[in-house]
Amino acid sequence: MVNRKVRKGSVRQMEARTYIEEHRDEFVAALKEWLSIPSISADPAHHGDVRRSAAWLADHLTATGFPTVEIWETAGMPAVFAEWPAADPTAPTVVVYGHHDVQPVEPREEWHTDPFAPVEQGDRLVGRGASDDKGQVLFHTLGLRANLAASGASAPPVTIKLLVEGEEESGSPNFAELLKRHRDRLACDVVVISDTTMWSADTPSMCVGMRGLTDCQIDVYGSATDLHSGSFGGAVPNPARELAALLAGMHDADGHIAIPGFYDDVVEISERERDLIARLPFDEEEWLRTAGSAAVAGEEGYSTLERLWVRPTAEINGMWSGHTGAGTKTIVPRSAHAKVSFRLAPDQDPLRVQQCVRDYVTANLPRGLRVSIEFGGPGVRPCASDLDSVGVRVARDAMSRAFGTEVLFTREGGSGPEADIAEILAAPLVFVAVGLDDDRIHAPNEKVEIPLLLKGAEAIAYMWDGLAAQARA
């Protein structure tokens, strides 16, 4: 089935592959040049480098052939926008999202090589940003050139709009505003995100969802000062005890979240996706070793991967109260505090969840205590791709051709701004990415597997043809 559909109007497989292999060294050399620019958006000392990185990418995109290349300024660091219209004006339009800023390098002393002097070690390229996200942005230029080379055309089969932001590693503070400002120019039929990972080099996969996130701090206040537990203990409310009860009451005995209304908008995972997740070669023992944990835990009725990917959580990130130093201090503490974050599943709305948590806390606080609950902003919405959407089907077929094997589905337990992109641009999301979980993104000695970047380019070469063919069909 895969081959039948994709071959309609597709580029010739051997020619795309040959083009990519012949241009491997040129591609790696360009990537190394880009990786040499320390575009750390979180560090004001490197903001000049982030601008240099944007300029480098703009030049590279121009050299690739994009007729339109622009630096888009924001209140912070600039994004790069490039557009290459399809020859056929009725062809679909794709927005490709990535980012050109990188994480800080601390702890610097744990790097075995200079993070900004990228080196090839066999098939690997080591350097900050190699996987997250410069390598995954750059395979799009190689893939597009391969598409053109294989088809012999001078314009792509779909209109490509590349949007590469410069503040993703700083929480994308100006990105939603940028999207809204340029909503018209970013009009599209599908959004391709290349900033995630696949299951493994042997098991290519596509991400089809990410959890959302909202977090809060709960402060419980009792007496005006810490009280001597001999003089007052047992007869005044203890904020630490009542906070512990509030926190403990957030789950029932089966690990379900017991906050009223919390699950109201959660979409149950489909049996089809469950089956596909179950087919992933997940080694729970190995995963536990990675976690450094002695046992799995979580919600009854769900597998570990389901708990990580499709189920919401309520997680205590921190708590503190009273005496935390050495020795004994027999007090009733005056206050107690906790930080709690909630990973959200589609279609939970962070603001609605915030209201549920607020109501739960207010309803369960005993007399005589004061409580404050503050949320750290509006939160991040969860997102999910429809497995039957055109974008997901075409991307999966393209990945299958590139990798020569079936492509499975994963999700991400973490959270990103992707839901905002889909919402603002009113287009479905498709994640096409070739990073690996062991790429050490955000950590010392980040690397990327060069052969996987080339497979990513190849998949993109097929995918643009596939989208155009689907539109014609």
Next chain:
Amino acid sequence: MVNRKVRKGSVRQMEARTYIEEHRDEFVAALKEWLSIPSISADPAHHGDVRRSAAWLADHLTATGFPTVEIWETAGMPAVFAEWPAADPTAPTVVVYGHHDVQPVEPREEWHTDPFAPVEQGDRLVGRGASDDKGQVLFHTLGLRANLAASGASAPPVTIKLLVEGEEESGSPNFAELLKRHRDRLACDVVVISDTTMWSADTPSMCVGMRGLTDCQIDVYGSATDLHSGSFGGAVPNPARELAALLAGMHDADGHIAIPGFYDDVVEISERERDLIARLPFDEEEWLRTAGSAAVAGEEGYSTLERLWVRPTAEINGMWSGHTGAGTKTIVPRSAHAKVSFRLAPDQDPLRVQQCVRDYVTANLPRGLRVSIEFGGPGVRPCASDLDSVGVRVARDAMSRAFGTEVLFTREGGSGPEADIAEILAAPLVFVAVGLDDDRIHAPNEKVEIPLLLKGAEAIAYMWDGLAAQARA
């Protein structure tokens, strides 16, 4: 009833009172001299002063007439022992306990006068140790002299053994050893403790019990490091959540302690003591203002004073886990920690309670977490006096005569080494004290009410006669 019993063989009331009034200034002058010695046992820089304080007291007791006065060395600071045998060798023997060391004075800047330059302000004497405990030790010498003056005898009606330790404010680390070493010389029929308070200047009272204490630190360990809650949240146990559940589970909805076996040895308060406690002029609103708390709380079925005095507690003194700084850190913390102390009611045994807590924690910890629980030593045993014992009856009658009004009963919610004294010396405890809760002991501007010290002396003058008379009866 009070008068009939006490008057048998009693000293003449007017003569005792007159003696005390005539010697007031001399008594206050001596106390001021003693208070000038900064005998802070917790501060090594003042250990020479603690020794000077012991020497001063020894001299003063010799001058009072005690035929035997000794400095008893310990591994730390010295105690003072003095003995004055009764003329009648069959008369009862009393050990009087107090201490000559004092609390540190920090915050020094909050004192309005020099803490070691005691000053009279009307009827008050202000200075560190005025109430806790030098004033309350010294009224015994005045009381004994008044007894002798009123009866015209040259020896007391009971054998008096004064034991004044020098490390009470440092937790009495060597006191049990001292008691055991001198057990024979301290043989007695009753132990009188003068180191507590009465209800108020208008409502004289006797303490008839103190809560015990044991405390622990609970450490819950999960993964080897903090884990990213996006990558692991929902599928590994969260130590903070499980610790919150452990802590919350220590109480049921009615405020009873839910640790199995915890109440096994708790003696229910008698209806008689309940009635007596209920007669105390307790102003709950005023008490809440002192606590700075908006509401009372605690165990169902008990009044505030009962909760404070006769019921055990489980109080979280501190807890901490994960991220406690500013902002958000979406982690599953690697560990979580709490300090919990338990106030104990008669006849709970701290070691048995420790075992109950240990069993509870072990039984309730989920799979995949490690827990450690460490107790801060063997704990402090609770103690209670029998309201119908000879010592309590005689002391209450003596207090009633001195104050000219009925004497009620109180307890202390706090904990001290008194149970050890009773246990090691195998004698019942009687608390005779005239401190007030507003004496600011352990705080800046400690004071004592001089008229109450004189009433204490007067009560003691009657009490020794009363004990002798009871023994003869």
